[in-house]
Amino acid sequence: MNVLKGFAMFLGGLAAGAAAGALVAGLLAPQRGSELQNEIRERIEAAKQARVEAEAETAAELRERFRRAVNDPNALRDQGHDIPAIPSNRS
DSSP states (O other): OHHHHHHHHHHHHHHHHHHHHHHHHHHHOSSOHHHHHHHHHHHHHHHHHHHHHHHHHHHHHHHHHHHHHHTOTTTTEETTEEOOOOOOOOO
């Protein structure tokens, strides 16, 4: 009988702990699920935009370094315009 009573107390404590944890999580959660999903989407889009900008800056820097290396300011130009970087297939 002592083992059964101990097991019942354990289950009661487990249930009380789970309820307390759920209550605290609900009260302290910074956002609702839909708000969190929107924030994640916004961060992903910002990261994609940052990648595109960084890729363009890197391509421009590499073109300039190449022009200095070959001592030709018109290298990698097509009719006066810079040849664009090869577009990546990443999304």
